[in-house]
Amino acid sequence: MCHALPASRRARLAAYLCALLAAAFLTVLLAAGPAAAQVGVEATPAAGGFYRSGRWIGIRLQITNGGATQRVAPSAWFPATQMQMPPSSQDSLFLLPERLLPAGGARREWLYARGSQQDSLRNLVVRLEATGTPANQYPVNRVVVEHGDWVVLGVGRGAESLMALQGAVLKRNPLAYLNPPPGPPGPRPGAEERARIAVTDVDGLPDRWPGLDPVDTIVLTDVSERALSPEQRQALRDWLARGGHLVVTAGPDAARLRTPFFRELLPVEVQETTTLTRVAGLERYARQRGLGGPLVAIRSRPRPGSRVLAGTEEAPALCQRDFGMGRVTFLAIDPASPPFPRWPGAPSLWRRLLADHPREASLPPVYRTLVGSYVAYTVPLAEALFALPQLDPPNLGFIALFLLGYLICLVPLNQFFLRRWDRREVAWITTPLVVIVFTAGAYVLSYAAKGGQVVVAHAGIVQTRAGSPVAAHYGYVGLFSPARTRYQLAAEHGAVLGPPYWEEDRPGVRVLQGDSWLLDNLDVDMWAMRITSLEGVLPLGNGFRAALRVQGGQLRGSLTNDSGLSLRNCALLVGQQVIPVGNLAVGETLALPAVPPAPPSSSGAFPIQSIPLPTGSAPQARMAPALRDALAGLRPAFFAPQPGLRRPVLVGWVDRPLAEVRINHRPPAQSVGLYLALIYL
Numbered sequence: 001m002c003h004a005l006p007a008s009r010r011a012r013l014a015a016y017l018c019a020l021l022a023a024a025f026l027t028v029l030l031a032a033g034p035a036a037a038q039v040g041v042e043a044t045p046a047a048g049g050f051y052r053s054g055r056w057i058g059i060r061l062q063i064t065n066g067g068a069t070q071r072v073a074p075s076a077w078f079p080a081t082q083m084q085m086p087p088s089s090q091d092s093l094f095l096l097p098e099r100l101l102p103a104g105g106a107r108r109e110w111l112y113a114r115g116s117q118q119d120s121l122r123n124l125v126v127r128l129e130a131t132g133t134p135a136n137q138y139p140v141n142r143v144v145v146e147h148g149d150w151v152v153l154g155v156g157r158g159a160e161s162l163m164a165l166q167g168a169v170l171k172r173n174p175l176a177y178l179n180p181p182p183g184p185p186g187p188r189p190g191a192e193e194r195a196r197i198a199v200t201d202v203d204g205l206p207d208r209w210p211g212l213d214p215v216d217t218i219v220l221t222d223v224s225e226r227a228l229s230p231e232q233r234q235a236l237r238d239w240l241a242r243g244g245h246l247v248v249t250a251g252p253d254a255a256r257l258r259t260p261f262f263r264e265l266l267p268v269e270v271q272e273t274t275t276l277t278r279v280a281g282l283e284r285y286a287r288q289r290g291l292g293g294p295l296v297a298i299r300s301r302p303r304p305g306s307r308v309l310a311g312t313e314e315a316p317a318l319c320q321r322d323f324g325m326g327r328v329t330f331l332a333i334d335p336a337s338p339p340f341p342r343w344p345g346a347p348s349l350w351r352r353l354l355a356d357h358p359r360e361a362s363l364p365p366v367y368r369t370l371v372g373s374y375v376a377y378t379v380p381l382a383e384a385l386f387a388l389p390q391l392d393p394p395n396l397g398f399i400a401l402f403l404l405g406y407l408i409c410l411v412p413l414n415q416f417f418l419r420r421w422d423r424r425e426v427a428w429i430t431t432p433l434v435v436i437v438f439t440a441g442a443y444v445l446s447y448a449a450k451g452g453q454v455v456v457a458h459a460g461i462v463q464t465r466a467g468s469p470v471a472a473h474y475g476y477v478g479l480f481s482p483a484r485t486r487y488q489l490a491a492e493h494g495a496v497l498g499p500p501y502w503e504e505d506r507p508g509v510r511v512l513q514g515d516s517w518l519l520d521n522l523d524v525d526m527w528a529m530r531i532t533s534l535e536g537v538l539p540l541g542n543g544f545r546a547a548l549r550v551q552g553g554q555l556r557g558s559l560t561n562d563s564g565l566s567l568r569n570c571a572l573l574v575g576q577q578v579i580p581v582g583n584l585a586v587g588e589t590l591a592l593p594a595v596p597p598a599p600p601s602s603s604g605a606f607p608i609q610s611i612p613l614p615t616g617s618a619p620q621a622r623m624a625p626a627l628r629d630a631l632a633g634l635r636p637a638f639f640a641p642q643p644g645l646r647r648p649v650l651v652g653w654v655d656r657p658l659a660e661v662r663i664n665h666r667p668p669a670q671s672v673g674l675y676l677a678l679i680y681l
Contacts, residue, residue, distance in 0.1 A: 038066030039101075041074060043126040043138050046110075046211045048198025050151045051124075051142040056114045056498075058211020059126060059140055060204065063109070065101045070131040073098040076113040076140070078122040087127075092499040092508040101130075108203075112210040112513060114498050145196050150354055151214050154199045156221030157251075158336020165195045165347060170355035195354065207231035209238035209537070210496055217245040217354050221336055225259040233261050238494065238537040240265070241324030241470040245357035249331040250298035257298065265328045267307075267321035268300035279333060281311035285318060285352065288345025296334040305467055318353070324470040324537070325463050327357055382531045384459040384627040384674065385478035388619055390451055390527070406438045454487075455480040457529075457619070458657040458673035459627055462538065465680045466546035466559070470537055473658045473675060477534040481524035488664050489519040495536035495659035516662075536659050540564060546681040548648065554594035559650060559681070561588055567652030567677055569612040574648045578610040584652060608632050611651050620655045620674040627676060648681040 045051070046058035061074055075095040077087050087093055094113040101107055113124060124140040145151060150170050154162040171193040202223060206212060212235060225233070240246055248257070248266060250273075256262070257270040277293030302308055302319050311317030311332070320329045331353075333340060340346060414434060418424045460475015477497070479487060491497045497517045499509050509532075510520040524530045540563040548557035555574060561567065567584040574595050584590050608631050613624045657673035 038064075039070070039072065039128070039130045039133060040064055040136070041126060041128045041138055043140050044204075045124075045140050045142060046200075046204065046206050047151060047153050047215050048196075048200070049141050049143045050145050050196050050198060050214050052145060052147055052151075052214045054114070054116065056112050056210035056213040056496075057124070057142065058206040058208075059111045059113065059124075060206075061096075061109050061111055061126065062106065063101060063128070064106045065103065065130075067103065069103045069105075070101060070133075071098050072101045072107075072131075073129045074109070074111055075127045075129070076111050077125060077127065078113070078115045079125055080122065087508070090508050092511065094511045094513065097512065097514045110207050110211060112206075112208065114210070116499075143196075145214070146194075148193045149196050150193060150216045151196045151198070152217045152219065152354055153212075153215045154197065154219045154221070155202060155205060156219075156223045158221050158334075158341075159199045159219060161335065161341050161346075162197050162219060162350065163199060165350055165354075166197045168195045168347065168351060169193070170195050170351055193355070195351070202227045202232075205232045205235070207235055208494075208496075209235050209242065211235065212239040212244065215239070215244065217247060217357060219247045219249065221249050221334075222251045222253075222256075224253075224256040225261040228261070234494075237265075237323075237470070240326035240328065241464075241468075241537045242472040242535075243325040245327050245329065245354075246323075247329045247331060247353065249333070249335050250296065251334045251336075252296055254298045265323060266303075266330050267319045267328055268302055268316060268330050268332075271299045271301065273297070274299045276333070279311070279317050281317040282333070282349060283345060285310040286345035286349035288343070288348050291343045291345060292339060295340065296337045297332050300330070300332060322465045322468060324468050325465065325472050329353065381460060381474075381627065381630050382476040382478070383630055384623045385457045385476060385529065385531055387622040387626045388455065388457055388478075388480065388529070388672070389622070390455060390480050402438075402442070406434075409438070410434050452482045453669040454482065454663055455670045455672070456657075456661055456663065456668040457623075458534065458659070458661075458671075458675070459623055460534070460658075460675050461631070462565075462654060462658060462675045462677045463680075464540065464543065464678075466544045468543050469540055471540055471543075471563075471565075471677075472536075473538055474535050475533070475675065476531050477657075477659075477661055478529045478531040479522065479524055479663070480527075480529045482527060484526040485524065487522045487524060489522050489532070490662045490665070491517045491534060491536070492660040492662065493536070495534060495661075498533040498535070500530070500532050534659055534661075538565075538658055544650070544679050548592070548681055550597055553596065555592075555597045555648065556594045557592050559584070559590045559592060559679075561586055561590070565654055565677065567650075568655060569614055570650060570652035571611045572648060572650055573607060573611075576607055578607050580612050581650075584650075614653050614655065614674075618655070619672045620653070623672075623674045624653065627674060631676065650677075650679040650681060652677050652679075 042062040044060045046060065051057050059076060063072055063074065073095065075093050077091050077093050079087070079091070094111060096109055096111055099107065111126070115122065124142055126138045126140055127135055128138070129135045152162060154160070169192045205228070207229065208231070236246065246265065248262065252273060254270050254273040257266060274297050275293065276295045276297045279291055279295060283289050283291050300316060302313060302316050303321065306319050306321040308316045309318040309320055317332045318329065320327055335341070410431065414427070414430050418427055418430065457478045457480070458475060460473055462471050462473040464471035479489060481487070489497060495517065497511065497519050499511060507521060507523050509522055512518040512520055519532060522530055542562035544563055545560040546557060548555060561584045564586055566586050570581045570584050572579045572581055572592055572595070574597065577595060579593055579595055581590060581592065608628055611628065613628065614621045654675040654677050655673065657671055658675055661668065
């Protein structure tokens with residue numbers, strides 16, 4: 001006999017079943033969802049997203065993990081189309097090492113990317129891969145700026161006041177160049193060079209110099225050394241050495257500028273905070289009166305070698321010194337404190353200060369040329385690498401004799417012996433045998449001419465100023481391979497490797513940015529060379545110390561080499577004069593010959609074709625003419641930090657690599673290098 005369950009029991013049973021189903025559904029959601037839905041990245045470009053085509057750009061990544069512990073690997077690339085995913089085999093990827101991100105954790109990292117000139121029209125995309133989850137892509141917003149414009153980055157309290165200069169005209173370029181300047185496209189003749197302003201906090205400063213590559217000037221207001229990480233401080237030093245302009249302003253705390261980082265860079269010795277009622281020197285510099293007090297300022301004293309731009313030697317208001325190819329300027333008042341922000345001359349002061357920096361003193365290793373109405377980008381500095389003996393084409397006469405011998409042995413000589421021995425039935429053996437012997441002979445002869453070792457060749461330019469402890473080097477490194485294979489190329493000690501500019505039909509490389517800059521998947525054909533850019537900053541110790549004077553209408557003096565770089569076949573350039581002075585080894589002092597100083601109107605092409613060349617049978621002697629010819633068309637502004645050629649320049653050859661490069665984690669079997677050194681005296 002069946003009995004129906006009481007209504008209360010039926011209700012309880014239904015509630016239990018609903019709870020069980022809900023728990024099961026929630027378990028499935030928790031097991032399948034968090035990793036895919038709760039791992040994300042916020043990609044923020046450095047310097048407000050301002051980007052110059054062919055240059056590096058920094059991307060700050062804020063990676064968060066709301067799910068289980070997993071490994072994450074961020075990367076960046078320039079997709080050919082907006083919807084392209086994943087990257088194709090011909091795309092170059094910029095990657096960070098795969099790292100473990102704990103559950104509920106977050107990580108902040110910097111990733112750097114550089115596209116070709118054509119990539120300036122493409123999107124920049126960050127791709128995040130995590131274990132067990134589909135890869136996600138995040139677009140990075142960029143603002144492509146004209147290369148004639150000036151990118152200014154303000155950091156710290158009160159830097160927002162610089163935004164008033166957004167779009168302001170800093171310069172007008174009146175010159176028309178018959179040959180376009182080297183590097184990315186420069187300002188058009190008659191074009192207005194405008195200010196592009198970005199403001200950030202200290203966290204927005206990249207930890208390597210490529211993130212500051214688009215920036216011309218950085219203004220630090222109340223930033224202390226303690227607020228900067230060691231990596232950020234090194235990035236600022238390297239960026240300065242490569243031609244940046246750092247402006248450091250005063251503030252209420254003078255002690256922050258007496259720390260080792262600022263003592264190394266500043267053109268003044270900071271003393272104490274003070275209050276001024278008027279700064280007439282700044283009024284004259286800005287050509288605007290009305291800067292009344294009280295003004296928060298810092299009392300200081302210029303260091304040897306500094307230049308006082310405004311004020312006096314006893315009370316400098318604006319002081320400047322060189323650092324590598326860059327400059328550091330100290331503004332002795334606090335621009336964030338009234339009445340400076342309300343002063344009508346403040347915009348004029350900033351415009352003059354920002355535009356006075358000779359940013360073109362640093363040389364990018366790419367040329368812009370015009371072919372009819374087509375703009376082409378070439379890399380003539382790399383042509384010097386093709387002067388290696390291993391890349392010489394075979395002698396045409398030898399090839400003709402070899403082919404003639406092959407044909408004689410294959411047909412008439414082969415038939416002659418077969419008839420003489422009456423063994424014509426074995427022709428099917430002797431004919432392939434002749435082919436095999438000559439094929440093996442061709443390989444042996446080619447091996448003897450090309451060699452069986454991997455060769456790494458360096459070529460480029462190294463630039464610095466006398467008295468500077470650092471130098472910037474720009475150039476290329478080529479990898480010659482005796483067999484077709486793929487390599488891993490790593491640069492040590494902060495040097496930066498970039499993807500090839502022009503090899504579009506090659507498989508893309510992977511630029512891994514860990515402790516060392518590493519290129520993976522570098523495909524090289526047999527007895528061929530693959531070339532990529534190599535840039536960095538070189539410590540020089542005490543550098544090159546110059547003692548120059550004008551006496552009796554003649555320029556006289558001496559130069560001491562405490563840099564660690566031995567220079568060969570040196571020459572002193574004064575205006576259009578080229579005076580050979582021999583070699584300058586490390587630790588030596590060179591007495592410079594007396595020559596007339598360059599006239600104030602000295603200008604014209606840089607006399608690179610007249611400099612002495614290395615001699616002998618070494619590979620460097622063959623590379624030197626190609627390197628010199630590649631630089632022959634440069635306009636003076638790219639060499640001289642001041643207009644024309646009024647400042648003496650010492651040029652010499654460095655016949656060794658300037659950066660340590662490893663092939664598949666090992667030093668190369670053979671390495672050669674040649675750099676043209678330019679020291680501005």
